[in-house]
Amino acid sequence: MGYTFDDRKYPVIVGIDFGTTFSGCSYTLDKSDEIYDVVSWPDQKRSVYPKTPSLALYEKGSTEMVAWGHQARRLANRPNSYHFILMSKFKLFLDAHMQDAELPNDLQVVDIIADYLRGLMDHAKIDIHRRLAGMYSEEHFRYCLTVPAMWNDRAKSMMREASIRAGMISYEDPMERLLLTSEPEAAALYCQRKSSQFNLKHGQRFMVCDAGGGTVDLMVLEINHPPGSPQTLREVTRGHGATCGSGLLDNRMRHYLMDKLAYVEVPEESLDQILDTFVNAIKPEFDGVEDHYLDLPANMGLGDITDSRMGLDQGTLWLPARELKDYVFDPVINQVLDLIEGQLEQSPRLEALFLVGGFGQSNYLFQQIESAYASRIDMIGVPPRGELAVVRGAVYFGRTPQVVTERVSRRTYGVETRMLFDDRLDPVEYMVVGLDDQRFSRHRFSVYVTKGQPIKIDECVSKKFVIRYPNGTDSDLFAYDGDGPPPRHVKDYDIKKVGKFPIKMPKIPGAQPGDRVKIEINMYFGLTEIHIECVIADNVFNFTSAFDASM
Template sequence: CLTVPAMWSDKAKATMREAATMAGLIQEDDHRDRLMLISEPEAAALYCEKKCEQFNLKHNDRFMICDAGGGTVDLIVFEIDERSGRKLRECTKGHGQSCGSVFLDRRMRKLLKKKFKEYLSTIPASAFESMMDNFVELIKPQFDGVEDQFITLPASMNLASLNNPAIGLEDGMLCLTAGELKKDVFEPVIKEVINLCEEQLQKAQRLEAIFLVGGFGSSNYLFERVQEEFGSRVGLVAVPPRCELAVVRGAVYFGLNPHVVTTRIPRYWYGIDTTTTFEEGVDPPSYKIVRADGSVRCDNRFSVYIRRGQPLDIDNCVSKDFFAYYPHHTTCTLYAADTDEQPRYTTSPGVHKVANFTIPMPSLTEVMEGEKVDLTIKMYFGEVELRVEAVIRGKTYGTTCTFDSE
C-alpha cells in the first residue's frame, strides 16, 4: 500500500502506479489490488479510527483529520458508522493547501536575514544554516507562544563579542521574543491552517473531534491555536500518539482492511462529451449540428457521470452502453471539472480532459467483420484510483488508459 497526497490528480496516481511497476514492486500482469493507493489524510483517519475508542467516539460522530506535513496541509472529515461493523463515511469534500511547516522555515529565514542584514556579507553560509537547523530541530516543534527562544551563534560567525540589543544579540546569543516569532513566523502560516479547518467545520456542520497529525501536527503552538479557535465548538482537539507516523500506520490498516471506508466525496464533476438537443439563444451557434434526419443537435455538451461533492459508495459503478464495429476497438474520453456549478460544455472554463480509454475488441469467432458489437463501459469512481472496465458478450475486459498532459 502506498500513500499519495490528497491533492494529486488521477494522472499523478496513475504515474505512481507506473513508477511502482518500473521499480519492481509489482509486475504489469499482477492484479491491480496487489498494489493499493490511499490518500494521506484518509490513511491518517484510519489510524485515528483505531484510537477512537480511547477518545470515546461512537456511531454517527464526526471527526476531522488535519494532516499537517512539511509542504501541504490536507483535511478530511469522516463519520463513524457502526451499523455493520466499524466503518467510516467521508462526509465533506476534502481540501488541502500549501501551508505546511516549510513555510515556517521560509519565514524564519526571512526574519534572520532581516535581523542580520548589517552583517550578512560576513556571515558564512554554513553558520546561517546552523541557525536554521536550530530553529527546525528545537524551536519549531517546542514553541508554545509564551517563552522567548534563544539561538547560540556559531563560532564561525565571529560575532560572539558583539552586543546589539536592537536585534536581540548579546554575549553570543540571539534572543527571539515570543511576540516576534508569533507575528513574523508562526501566525501567518497557522492562520491559513485555521481557515482551512473553519471551512471544513462549516461544511460538516458539526464535529465531535479534530485530530492533528503529521510532522507539523506535532507542533505545540499549532495545537494550542487550534484548541483556542475550536475548543468551544468541538468536543475534542487531540494529537494522537506518534502523530508523525499516523499516515504510514494507517496505510498498514488499509492494506489489512481496505473496506473500512464505505463512502467517499468526489472532488470533481466527471463526464463525457456528447450531443444534446440544441437550444436557440443558449448554445453557441458554432456548436450547432444539423443531422441528416433534420434534427438539430448541440456538440461538446458535458454529460455528467459523477456529481462533485455528492457522497459516493466505494463500489459505485457507472455503466454506459456503447457499440463498436468488429474488429475495431472504441475509445471513450473522460472529462473532469473542479467548478461549483455543473459545466454545460466540455469546453467550459474549469473543464479538463482526464484521459482517453481504449476498449480493445476481443476475438469473437462468431462475429463477422463489420458487424455491430454491443458493449458496456463500467467506470468506478468511488475508489482511490479511477478504474474503467468493458463488458463484451458477458466477459469483463480491462481498458488501456492514456492520461492527458497536465
C-alpha cells in the same frame, strides 16, 4: 467489477508514507494484529525520529541517484560537494501548480520518486526479512501508498507509475497489489483504532488534520458501528488541503533571520546551521510565550559583537516570542485554521478533531486550534505516536480497504459524447447529422458523478453509448472543479481532460461495417483512484486512475 483480487498471494502488507520532508514504512502479515515500524535507517546516527528524510542526491549532469535519505544529506554537506545536486521536497512537484516545473539535470519528478522509493524499499526489505525470519520474498508483498487529499488524478497516476519504475510492482500485476489512499483517510483509520480510547461511538463524526512537512490535509469521517456489525467509516466532507506544512515555517524563519541579520554578512552554511537549530530545538517547543536565544555559529565571527538593532549580545541572537509569532508561526497556522473552518462549513456537527503528522505534534499549533475551536468541537486531541498515524493507517487500509464504505467526490467527472442538437444551447459548428438525418451536438459533457456527491466504494455508475463497427474509439475522461452546475460542453475553459482510455473494437461474429454496436462504460469513483470498465459484446477493458501520467 469483472474480476476478483486474490490477496492470499500477497500476505505481507507494506504501508509507505512518502512525505515532503520525511518518509516512513510499516508492515504486517495479513493474519497478524502486530504492526512493525521501520525505525532504523541508513546513516541515522543519533536521530530517534522514526522516519527518514525525503532526499535524493545526484551528480551534476547525471540522472543516476547516488544516495538517499540521511546519507544524501551527509554527502551533500561534505566540503567540496559542489558536483552534487541534492533534491529535496520533490513530492511537491506532483502538486497541480508545479507539475510542469523544470528540474535540474533534465530529471523527471516520476524518476526521482522512483529512485527514492527503490532505495527506501531496498532497505525496508532487509527489515522485513529479518523480522519475518526470511519466510516471505518481495513477490509476496502488496502495498499501500498514501497521497495528499488535495492531489489531482494526474498526480495519483504519476505516483503509481513511479512505484512501477521503482520495481515494487509491474504493469502486469493486479491493480489491487498497489493501493493508494489519502493521507487523512489513512490517519483516520489509525484514529479509528483509538476511538474507544476517546469514547467515540456509532454515528459520531471526527475530523483528521494531518499536518506534515509539506502539506496539511483534512477530512471529516463518521463512525458506522451498528450492533453486531464490524466498525466502518464513511467520508462526510470533501477532503482538502494546502501546502502549508512545517516546511513553510522553515522558509519563513529563513527570511526572518535574513532580515534580522541584515547588518552582517551571513554565509549560506551558517544560515543552514541556524535553521537546523530552529527545526530541532525551537520549532517543536515553541509556545508563543517564551522568548528564544540562539548561539550563532563560530564561523560567523560575531562572538564578541553586541548590536541592539539585531538583538545580538556577544554572539547570542535574541528571538522575541512576539516576532516569531507574527513573522514565522501565525501566518502559517492561520492557513491551517482556515482549512479547519472549510471542513466545519461542510460538517458543522463534529465531536472530535485529531491532530496527526510531524507538524501535528506542535504544541503551539495545538494551542491555537484549541483556542479557536474548543467551543465548537467537544474534543481536540493528539493521538499517541501521531507522527506514525499515516503510515500505520496505510497498513490498516492495505489489509481492509473496505473499512471506508463511502467517499465524497472531489470533482465532477464525465465523458465526451454526442447528444441531440439544441439550437438554443449548442454552437452550430458542433452540429453533425447522423445516418438517420438526426442532428447531434459534438463535445457534449456527459456527467457520471458530481462534485460533493457521496459514492459507495462498490457503486458502479454506468452509461451506454453506440459506436459503428468495426471502429474503435479513444474515449476521454474530463473533470470540472467548480461548485455550480457543470458546463454543457467539454470545450468549456473550466473543463479539463484528465485521462484517456483506448477502446479497441473486438471481432463480433455476423457484424457488418457500419452496424451500430452498443458499448457500456462502467465507472467506479468510490476508490481513491478511479476505475473504469468498458464492455463491448462481453469483452471487458479495464483502466485505472488518470491512465496517462503525461496528461
